[in-house]
Amino acid sequence: MLTQFAWAATRTKKTYLRSKYESLVGRRGKKRALVAIGHKILVAAYFILKDKTAYKELGGDYLDNRKKDRQIQMHLDKLKELGVKLNKEMVA
Structure with a gap:
């Protein structure tokens, strides 16, 4: 399920997760990059719930x-x- 979230996140335009995915694909390949993006989403969700803060989009650049x-x-x-x-x- 987490990889499905990662796949959806990599399809959004001008976002941090997409630019991170694109930077990882060349070095790791598509599947490993998706798992890494899923891990980033999981870590972000943990800290959002722990600190009770909103998600801050960093932007594609x-x-x-x-x-x-x-x-x-x-x-x-x-x-x-x-x-x-x-x-x-x-x-x-």
Whole structure:
């Protein structure tokens, strides 16, 4: 039943679960990616019930934004290691 929920979640457009599924399919395959999405749904449902909070949709571009932020920070850290002094304009 959980895989059916995962399958339905991967068919919705511009959602976090669909973008996560698409990122996993290339590495794991369709069936394993569906099981992973089912696991994400189960964990989310647990914390929603435990904390009595509403589900917050992160959006389809959430993973892309996090990836860009991590890459920017990594390059800034490398520049600092090389001794480059960064201005406020460069960091912002």
